[in-house]
Amino acid sequence: MKRIFSGLKPTGHLTLGNYLGALRRWVETDQHQADALFCVVDLHALTMEHDPGRVRRLSRQTATLMLAAGLDPEQCTLFVQSHVDAHTRLSYLLECTATDGELRRMIQYKEKGERARAAGESVRLSLLTYPVLMAADILAYGTDEVPVGDDQTQHVQLTRDLATRFNQRYGHTFTVPRATHPVVAARVMDLQDPTSKMGKSHDSGAGIVYLLDEPDVVRKKVARAVTDSGREVRYDREASPGVANLLDILAACSGGNPEELAGVYESYGALKRDTAEAVVELLRPMRGRHAELAADTGFVDEVLRKGAERAREIARPRVDAAYAAIGLLPAS
Numbered sequence: 300m301k302r303i304f305s306g307l308k309p310t311g312h313l314t315l316g317n318y319l320g321a322l323r324r325w326v327e328t329d330q331h332q333a334d335a336l337f338c339v340v341d342l343h344a345l346t347m348e349h350d351p352g353r354v355r356r357l358s359r360q361t362a363t364l365m366l367a368a369g370l371d372p373e374q375c376t377l378f379v380q381s382h383v384d385a386h387t388r389l390s391y392l393l394e395c396t397a398t399d400g401e402l403r404r405m406i407q408y409k410e411k412g413e414r415a416r417a418a419g420e421s422v423r424l425s426l427l428t429y430p431v432l433m434a435a436d437i438l439a440y441g442t443d444e445v446p447v448g449d450d451q452t453q454h455v456q457l458t459r460d461l462a463t464r465f466n467q468r469y470g471h472t473f474t475v476p477r478a479t480h481p482v483v484a485a486r487v488m489d490l491q492d493p494t495s496k497m498g499k500s501h502d503s504g505a506g507i508v509y510l511l512d513e514p515d516v517v518r519k520k521v522a523r524a525v526t527d528s529g530r531e532v533r534y535d536r537e538a539s540p541g542v543a544n545l546l547d548i549l550a551a552c553s554g555g556n557p558e559e560l561a562g563v564y565e566s567y568g569a570l571k572r573d574t575a576e577a578v579v580e581l582l583r584p585m586r587g588r589h590a591e592l593a594a595d596t597g598f599v600d601e602v603l604r605k606g607a608e609r610a611r612e613i614a615r616p617r618v619d620a621a622y623a624a625i626g627l628l629p630a631s
């Protein structure tokens with residue numbers, strides 16, 4: 300059976316981008332078609348300035364929202380990355396496989412590193428090495444497919460390169476995985492700045508729809524979305540990125556096609572109204588279920604305990620094999 304692995308970083312409240320780009324497919328198809336593992340990748344939340352209490356709270360909230368969105372612990376394995384040592388154990392071997400040059404070329408390192416330096420902050424070494432830990436997350440499980448949004452393509456390509464290089468040098472150890480992306484909304488853009496990605500770690504809340512936003516908050520954010528000075532509703536990501544983003548969101552929510560939907564609307568106002576309602580309806584069941592689950596932390600903790608147990612069992616033999624293959628003396 301095909302193996303799928305993917306993860307969410309607890310660096311902020313989950314957004315519509317996280318849902319449409321990744322989580323929704325995990326729920327609707329991946330967990331039913333494969334042996335799927337989904338992970339709250341908490342170690343990845345430590346690469347930038349962080350507040351320990353907030354990371355802890357967000358880790359639980361992220362897991363709770365993954366369940367509220369419809370991940371079923373009977374159908375998939377849900378766990379927290381730091382509960383399974385295999386990730387950091389394998390990461391070091393992959394650091395010995397990667398070069399500093401290829402990590403310095405990672406777009407997210409360049410962007411986030413530059414931003415931190417410009418703000419006079421130091422850059423944590425883990426911001427540079429983080430894609431190697433991500434490769435370890437994926438490779439430890441013999442993953443075939445990694446369902447992610449567009450922004451993770453470069454990281455999955457690095458994972459493929461490291462797996463191939465390790466296999467060539469030390470003998471076949473890892474499956475070489477491939478990224479899969481949704482057909483629409485692989486990159487949901489910020490409503491206030493439609494040239495940049497809607498990201499949970501951004502400060503401005505106005506352009507970001509959070510999965511737990513109240514319906515009226517969603518309506519307000521969509522109503523205020525930046526469009527352009529034109530009138531005609533066209534699907535043109537270059538010339539009219541704000542309008543194209545709304546069409547992508549509406550298409551993803553309603554199962555339509557963004558180009559065809561463009562022909563249906565005569566005004567931005569009507570497009571915004573329908574988009575807002577489609578998002579509100581999409582999020583409604585999730586908000587209700589989240590409230591129920593948040594009141595029963597024992598259930599969530601038990602799901603995470605069992606998930607980590609299963610994840611450890613799957614990862615251990617492959618990571619042990621990698622330790623042996625690279626030349627380390629097995630412990631007796």
Ligand code: TYM
Nearest residue numbers: 305306307308316317320321340433447448485486487497
């Ligand atoms: P993270 O936590 O930033 O995002 C989680 C998932 O949501 C997708 N996503 C989006 N998709 C469309 N539009 C958006 N605006 C948008 N924002 C986020 C991301 O593409 C991702 O699929 N490095 C990863 C976490 C990670 C991981 C892994 C993922 C660590 N190890 C192993 C897969 C496999 C990250 O920062 O995702």
